[in-house]
Amino acid sequence: MITQAQSQLYTIRDLLRFAVSQFNKSDIFFGHGSATAYDEAAYLILSALHLPLDQLEPFLDARLIDNEREQVLNLIKRRVIEKIPAAYLTNEAWLGDYRFYVDQRVIVPRSFIAELLQTQLAPWIIDPDNIYSALDLCTGSGCLAILLAHSFNNAIIDASDISADALEVARKNVTDYDLAEKIHLIQSDLLNQLPKRRYDLIISNPPYVNAESMARLPEEYRHEPRHALASGEDGLDAIRTILQQATDYLTEEGLLIVEIGHNRSALEQIFPRVPFTWLETNAGDEFVFLLKRDQIP
Known part of the structure; x- marks a missing residue:
């Protein structure tokens, strides 16, 4: 045909x-x-x-x-x-008005956190100029780190990923936006290889697809790096690690913001006493949570 x-x-x-x-x-x-x-x-x-x-x-x-x-x-x-x-x-993807280079070393950028950064995380962050340090955990193509840099002018940003290949893509995007002095790329398995420093803000769009969903994904997703999608039997392996370690990397007033896909009910069952704040996005309030440092278990 x-x-x-x-x-x-x-x-x-x-x-x-x-x-x-x-x-x-x-x-x-x-x-x-x-x-x-x-x-x-x-x-x-x-x-x-x-x-x-x-x-x-x-x-x-x-x-x-x-x-x-x-x-x-x-x-x-x-x-x-x-x-x-x-x-x-x-070899391109868009988040709002921002264009990013992509290839099969990274997942295609898509994140509700990008939408939230358009308002500089108001009302949870009252004065964006008071954000001096931020971390984008599981940065992939570097897209959210770049949006962070544009949202918080005074912030020095670390952007980490377990994949050296992904960080090569992120480096190209950071260079294209002339942000090499503001965004530092670090290879790390979640928080494990990060230098010991504290951040006013940590954001993360980590792997969160459970085993059952991985088995049923459309073929298009098979072209994306599996390690950037799969996160154990229930999809929460990466998020458990983040919650276990995040307090060591946040300032006293620091905020943790994590995207979790369709795992809200499962997460709340595992951590019934944690006062998650669920942030409103254009798809509802089930996909991104916020915690203050003293709320993290």
Whole structure:
């Protein structure tokens, strides 16, 4: 079908229609940025043609040269057949207005904490200028560390990850944003290899997928590093370690903010006396918790 399309599709409108049809009749999964076949198709086409991602309409009837058409059709083919997330095909992902380089050494950036950083964690942080040190634990591509740097001007930030490969990707993003003097990258298995220092703020989007869910993940997630997703039988292995050690790394008034996926009920059963504050996001208040240092068990 895609070979046949090479000689019969002429405009961006033609390719958009073709891509949406191919995506809708396939079993691809949308969970890495786009929510629909139309959005995914528009993104891939505009990206392949180096056009503004928010300006599809003016170009719909533009005719493509052979090389451009071949590039677009190759992306569509790989998305359908190989089930590769679009972010890996284009080597970019977005959190709000921020663009990040990504490849299969890191998971595709997606985090409710990014949404919360847009308001500088108000009302929990009253004066952002009083945040002088912060840690992004399990930084992956470095995306949240970079958002931290833009949210808290006075903060020196450590960004850690167990994966040396992930830190190479993070280094590229930190360099692209000219933040090498503000963000320090550290290889560490959670908190275990970090230098002994205390932070006003620790954020983390750690692995939190349980064994049952890992076994049922769509194929798109198989392209992501397994160690960045899986966290034991109940999905809480990493979070247990964070809670056990976080007080040693927080200042007296320090805050811990952790994203935990769909594990709220399981976490509250394990720690019934811990007064978790669940932060409101656009998807509800079940995915990110906040604890003050003196609330951590």
